[in-house]
Amino acid sequence: MASMVDDDPRIIEFDVRTDEMLVNMGPQHPSTHGVLRLVLRTDGEVVSEVEPHIGYLHRCAEKIGENLTHRQFIPYTDRMDYLAAMNMNLGWALVVEKLMKYQVSEKARHLRVLITELNRIGSHLVGMGAYGLDLGTFSPFLYAFREREKILDLFEEACGARLTYSYITVGGLTADLPPGWLQRCEAFLGQFEPIIKEYHALLTTNAIFVKRTANIGVMSPDLAIEYGCSGPVLRGSGVDQDMRRDGEAIYTAMYEGYAFEVAVMKDGQYPRDREYPAVPADAVLGDCWHRFFVRMLEVVQSMDLVRQAMDRYSACNGPLGEPLKLTEKMPAGDAYLETECPKGQMGFYIVSDGSAIPWRARARSSSFSNLAVAHELCRGCLIADVPAIVGSLDIVMGEIDR
Amino acid sequence: MADFLINTLGLPAWLAWTVAAVVAAVLILHVIAGGALVFIWAERKIAGRIQDRLGPTRTGGKFGWLQSLADGIKLLAKEDLMPDGADGMLFRIAPYVSFCASFCAFICLPFAFDVVGQRLNVGVFFVIAVLGLEVFGVILAGYASASKWSLFGAMREAAQVVSYEVPLGMCVVVPVMLAGSMDLVTIAEKQAGWFTNWFLFHDPFTFVVFWIYVTCAVASVNRAPFDLAEAESELVAGFHTEYSGLRWSFFFMAEYGSMFLVSALAALLFMGGWNGPIPVATLLGLSEGTGDTAHYLVRLVGLANLIGKATLGVLMMMWIRWTLPRLRIDQVMTTCLKYCTPLAAAMFLGAMLWQIALPGGLVPVLHRPAAEIREGWLPGPGGEVRARDAVSTGDAVSTGDAVAAKVAQVGS
Numbered sequence: 056m057a058s059m060v061d062d063d064p065r066i067i068e069f070d071v072r073t074d075e076m077l078v079n080m081g082p083q084h085p086s087t088h089g090v091l092r093l094v095l096r097t098d099g100e101v102v103s104e105v106e107p108h109i110g111y112l113h114r115c116a117e118k119i120g121e122n123l124t125h126r127q128f129i130p131y132t133d134r135m136d137y138l139a140a141m142n143m144n145l146g147w148a149l150v151v152e153k154l155m156k157y158q159v160s161e162k163a164r165h166l167r168v169l170i171t172e173l174n175r176i177g178s179h180l181v182g183m184g185a186y187g188l189d190l191g192t193f194s195p196f197l198y199a200f201r202e203r204e205k206i207l208d209l210f211e212e213a214c215g216a217r218l219t220y221s222y223i224t225v226g227g228l229t230a231d232l233p234p235g236w237l238q239r240c241e242a243f244l245g246q247f248e249p250i251i252k253e254y255h256a257l258l259t260t261n262a263i264f265v266k267r268t269a270n271i272g273v274m275s276p277d278l279a280i281e282y283g284c285s286g287p288v289l290r291g292s293g294v295d296q297d298m299r300r301d302g303e304a305i306y307t308a309m310y311e312g313y314a315f316e317v318a319v320m321k322d323g324q325y326p327r328d329r330e331y332p333a334v335p336a337d338a339v340l341g342d343c344w345h346r347f348f349v350r351m352l353e354v355v356q357s358m359d360l361v362r363q364a365m366d367r368y369s370a371c372n373g374p375l376g377e378p379l380k381l382t383e384k385m386p387a388g389d390a391y392l393e394t395e396c397p398k399g400q401m402g403f404y405i406v407s408d409g410s411a412i413p414w415r416a417r418a419r420s421s422s423f424s425n426l427a428v429a430h431e432l433c434r435g436c437l438i439a440d441v442p443a444i445v446g447s448l449d450i451v452m453g454e455i456d457r
Numbered sequence: 458m459a460d461f462l463i464n465t466l467g468l469p470a471w472l473a474w475t476v477a478a479v480v481a482a483v484l485i486l487h488v489i490a491g492g493a494l495v496f497i498w499a500e501r502k503i504a505g506r507i508q509d510r511l512g513p514t515r516t517g518g519k520f521g522w523l524q525s526l527a528d529g530i531k532l533l534a535k536e537d538l539m540p541d542g543a544d545g546m547l548f549r550i551a552p553y554v555s556f557c558a559s560f561c562a563f564i565c566l567p568f569a570f571d572v573v574g575q576r577l578n579v580g581v582f583f584v585i586a587v588l589g590l591e592v593f594g595v596i597l598a599g600y601a602s603a604s605k606w607s608l609f610g611a612m613r614e615a616a617q618v619v620s621y622e623v624p625l626g627m628c629v630v631v632p633v634m635l636a637g638s639m640d641l642v643t644i645a646e647k648q649a650g651w652f653t654n655w656f657l658f659h660d661p662f663t664f665v666v667f668w669i670y671v672t673c674a675v676a677s678v679n680r681a682p683f684d685l686a687e688a689e690s691e692l693v694a695g696f697h698t699e700y701s702g703l704r705w706s707f708f709f710m711a712e713y714g715s716m717f718l719v720s721a722l723a724a725l726l727f728m729g730g731w732n733g734p735i736p737v738a739t740l741l742g743l744s745e746g747t748g749d750t751a752h753y754l755v756r757l758v759g760l761a762n763l764i765g766k767a768t769l770g771v772l773m774m775m776w777i778r779w780t781l782p783r784l785r786i787d788q789v790m791t792t793c794l795k796y797c798t799p800l801a802a803a804m805f806l807g808a809m810l811w812q813i814a815l816p817g818g819l820v821p822v823l824h825r826p827a828a829e830i831r832e833g834w835l836p837g838p839g840g841e842v843r844a845r846d847a848v849s850t851g852d853a854v855s856t857g858d859a860v861a862a863k864v865a866q867v868g869s
Contacts, residue, residue: 266785
């Protein structure tokens, strides 16, 4: 018990050594976000080792990709990160376009920014709500889903689906926005913006929440880079990298002309474009609280981007353009592209032998690398910290197992 | 009631007492079971409203009145499972241990003046002690389930109980000291009159003590943010992971029973018990012995008062549960042992010194004269009569009378 009240929970005192116990957390467990299985080696409440076991949701998506044409594979990307299917669609569409050296119309470009950033908000809302659930508070989860529903409503209007959209596709988008959509989107943003304060009150600045997350699972920038972490997990450690700014030209060209500041702590300060709650004194850069906070900042950032995209989209006069044919042949060669998905850098690799069907399709999942670091972070923490740490990585099993 | 049976119906004493005991037990059982039904429904409705939902809307009309009953029937019909490696006897007995502890504590809980299963001169002690037994059920369940998650839940409960019981006990001692009695009826009686007589407003120290009590009471009934023994997101369902059907529902009923119990105890110790904020009965001139109707009316209002206050406490716990995240076990222990215990001790000392320095309170007119405090450690027949007289006259007791009473008491 003595070790429990220590300042640093990772210092395990072995004065009282009891038998170690192997506990299976998952695959059926309320807080392992799907079918993740963690094998915990515990000494009382203190966890000495965490080993993630994956593969319970493996669907051979990559192999399927070698049997379908490039556009036919789009629905399978939906099912990878099902919380941010638009971003997944975009990743695959862009890599095929990169291989084919195809450029979408200006209007399609802005619509893609609009849709993916809106989906980023949706994904971060789920991440935020589920994180509250991991820490034992139920209500923020439903508050988050209430707002996400409205985003899903907008998506449903645009493409007819609420979860697996297949909206962004190779060569553009399957359809243009219906009339009046932009007004409804604007209305949603106007209504959503003040609600973020509620989330900050219930979670970010809540004393118990801060106690549970601050100084827990601290990840140094070096460790984050070593494990190939990306997205909010990487930025939560203070590494200034965002593919939307630092990525390849074909991807950053999409965001050309857009003003946004990467949500990362620079010189001890987060971007100050708005009033954000102050960083609590207990929080250390790279802990669960910072990872969570970066996500919350990105929600606001994405809202700004959506607004900018709406202005640019409505200013475009030309046609949206038709997506490529399903059987459009690809030139022989290969291409790899990483895009900034809500969970991190999602990379797609494609090798073509000159037909419409990829010779090899490969996905590099951000959640996979982000989860890999869990065993480093969980060493020496308490059982209650395991959901807190794994939740702060915001993983989606569909993307890890593919 | 036993007196009534003996005197009017001429039953032998042993039979009369048995009948009275059975009637009291059945009544209390209905309070718990009925209360649990109402509170479960209320919790679902309140949780729904807090979370922007509607809660139950179909079962039994627009507001889903019958939802808890439907749940109860579902639980009855459920398969009763026991894990293979479980310790059969302990596994079966655990829910009843929990429930019985919660139920027994109700025995000496007064719902209104004289509306009490058995008036004990150590009522507070009894309630706290028996309520502590509830933990045994939880630990047994966790130990006997042959599940590692359950075992974690049980160990956490054991760690938690040693943390909250200490400050909880200290908080309870303060009103006992002010009232000079451990009898819950006497303690509540001492707070009769205007709400300024409540021990909550007795002095700044008792006010703080009340909030420490609230914290510890929430911890003692395993409600969020102290629901570590269940800890859904960490331990699946903690100590009751392996329970299903009716056995599980006994844990549930014990939890709701205890919630009501600690809330009622808070009302009795700090908020005047069955005495309302305004002494309506005294103002109207209704007091003991004015007539049977008035007598029962006063009891009924008192009953409503106490149940209302206790329900407020339960609702507050629900509100907390659906708002706050859960603490970690080491943080619970830190909160209780490192902060609550020294604070409670300091407040206890403060309240004691206040008694010596300012026996009449800051505003003597509003507070009860000191003479009425410090009597009836062992409520004999004489002591009881005096206490009751004091209640009936309420705040009208002048300082002169008080001094006279004090002199008389010292003399006796």
